[in-house]
Amino acid sequence: xxxxxxxxxxxxxxxxxxxxxxxxxxxxxxxxxxxxxxxxxxxxxxxxxxxxxxxxxxxxxxxxxxxxxxxxxxxxxxxxxxxxxxxxxxxxxxxxxxxxxxxxxxxxxxxxxxxxxxxxxxxxxxxxxxxxxxxxxxxxxxxxxxxxxxxxxxxxxxxxxxxxxxxxxxxxxxxxxxxxxxxxxxxxxxxxxxxxxxxxxxxxxxx
Amino acid sequence: xxxxxxxxxxxxxxxxxxxxxxxxxxxxxxxxxxxxxxxxxxxxxxxxxxxxxxxxxxxxxxxxxxxxxxxxxxxxxxxxxxxxxxxxxxxxxxxxxxxxxxxxxxxxxxxxxxxxxxxxxxxxxxxxxxxxxxxxxxxxxxxxxxxxxxxxxxxxxxxxxxxxxxxxxxxxxxxxxxxxxxxxxxxxxxxxxxxxxxxxxxxxxxx
DNA sequence: TAGATTGTTAATCGATTAACAATC
DNA sequence: TAGATTGTTAATCGATTAACAATC
Numbered sequence: 001x002x003x004x005x006x007x008x009x010x011x012x013x014x015x016x017x018x019x020x021x022x023x024x025x026x027x028x029x030x031x032x033x034x035x036x037x038x039x040x041x042x043x044x045x046x047x048x049x050x051x052x053x054x055x056x057x058x059x060x061x062x063x064x065x066x067x068x069x070x071x072x073x074x075x076x077x078x079x080x081x082x083x084x085x086x087x088x089x090x091x092x093x094x095x096x097x098x099x100x101x102x103x104x105x106x107x108x109x110x111x112x113x114x115x116x117x118x119x120x121x122x123x124x125x126x127x128x129x130x131x132x133x134x135x136x137x138x139x140x141x142x143x144x145x146x147x148x149x150x151x152x153x154x155x156x157x158x159x160x161x162x163x164x165x166x167x168x169x170x171x172x173x174x175x176x177x178x179x180x181x182x183x184x185x186x187x188x189x190x191x192x193x194x195x196x197x198x199x200x201x202x203x204x205x206x207x
Numbered sequence: 208x209x210x211x212x213x214x215x216x217x218x219x220x221x222x223x224x225x226x227x228x229x230x231x232x233x234x235x236x237x238x239x240x241x242x243x244x245x246x247x248x249x250x251x252x253x254x255x256x257x258x259x260x261x262x263x264x265x266x267x268x269x270x271x272x273x274x275x276x277x278x279x280x281x282x283x284x285x286x287x288x289x290x291x292x293x294x295x296x297x298x299x300x301x302x303x304x305x306x307x308x309x310x311x312x313x314x315x316x317x318x319x320x321x322x323x324x325x326x327x328x329x330x331x332x333x334x335x336x337x338x339x340x341x342x343x344x345x346x347x348x349x350x351x352x353x354x355x356x357x358x359x360x361x362x363x364x365x366x367x368x369x370x371x372x373x374x375x376x377x378x379x380x381x382x383x384x385x386x387x388x389x390x391x392x393x394x395x396x397x398x399x400x401x402x403x404x405x406x407x408x409x410x411x412x413x414x
Numbered sequence: 415t416a417g418a419t420t421g422t423t424a425a426t427c428g429a430t431t432a433a434c435a436a437t438c
Numbered sequence: 439t440a441g442a443t444t445g446t447t448a449a450t451c452g453a454t455t456a457a458c459a460a461t462c
């Protein structure tokens with residue numbers, strides 16, 4: 001079970017989403033059918049599946065259930081462990097409520113905020129705690145991922161708090177470049193960039 | 208002003224974020240300095256900037272202000288026009304509140320939801336309207352982008368409503384593969400995938 | 415002039431695609 | 439057997455990197 005490219009990882013998740021929408025009776029699915037449904041090359045689909053699955057059967061395809069398990073297992077295998085969310089605004093709460101993370105082996109332990117009005121628990125009963133407790137909780141639960149959903153101005157400072165608490169990776173949603181010590185992983189998400197990609201595609205199409 | 212690769216677009220936005228954090232007095236910035244600050248290759252930075260800027264001056268670098276303008280102009284150039292958000296849950300409201308879109312030439316006209324409890328206006332005074340009005344508003348305002356932040360089960364149906372209302376591109380945050388007619392652009396965002404990328408990087412580092 | 419920097423042209427690398435052999 | 443499918447090996451394509459020339 002080797003590592004795959006970023007693009008492959010992206011497609012694997014597409015396959016998983018699609019496979020889950022198949023009617024319950026479906027026993028087999030071919031790479032050809034998958035490729036057709038998702039607008040991808042069929043050779044590419046096969047190569048991707050070869051990296052994570054136990055293989056398909058010529059003439060029939062891949063066992064649908066087995067394939068789902070294989071992809072899920074692969075995606076879960078680099079299990080990042082547990083995470084905290086820093087910043088319980090709309091985006092922070094959206095991520096707190098999101099159920100898709102557990103499929104990837106990530107358990108969101110709690111969210112933190114400085115605004116007393118936001119403290120307590122969210123709709124699903126997850127705790128929103130004061131930032132003062134952040135370090136303590138991280139150390140106690142051995143949290144390895146920090147999800148930053150605070151305003152840009154607060155991001156670098158909160159990032160520092162997370163790292164001090166022993167977090168090994170930061171998933172940053174604030175539009176700033178974070179400075180971190182060697183050995184800490186940062187991945188920045190930027191909504192506006194995704195939008196820019198979309199609008200460039202639109203512009204290309206128009207011309 | 209040609210089109211650039213997806214990766215370049217991503218980096219351009221990084222440059223922009225970084226340039227904006229420079230102290231106000233900064234006149235010039237070199238590709239070397241940019242590369243160092245963002246952990247990128249300096250040749251790569253130059254090539255990216257060459258695609259969008261009016262060029263730098265040997266020995267001094269690029270005029271910081273001019274560079275910001277050039278990048279902004281480029282990002283704005285494929286201006287997608289106006290958008291609506293369908294689904295005013297936490298994520299929908301987070302996007303509705305997000306101020307970064309206007310820099311990319313996108314104006315969010317309104318959000319829509321089926322839940323009467325969510326209707327009215329959000330914290331910043333943006334309208335949240337009943338879905339029944341979606342088609343009418345889209346046609347009236349010539350909306351070209353639909354942002355889908357509804358639960359997976361409702362995504363395909365709402366996508367259909369958007370397309371019927373003349374939307375040319377759908378930015379999908381629901382974890383499903385949308386079927387759309389030829390000529391409609393779909394870009395799916397998947398939070399869990401981003402997480403998977405992060406955790407794979409973490410796993411690689413551990414080994 | 416010397417040094418720092420830009421910008422371009424050629425080489426490398428990685429991912430995708432095409433062609434083909436293997437299997438049921 | 440014939441046809442559909444898997445899976446692999448080679449060719450292509452695009453993006454990154456390295457080397458170098460041009461500029462101030």
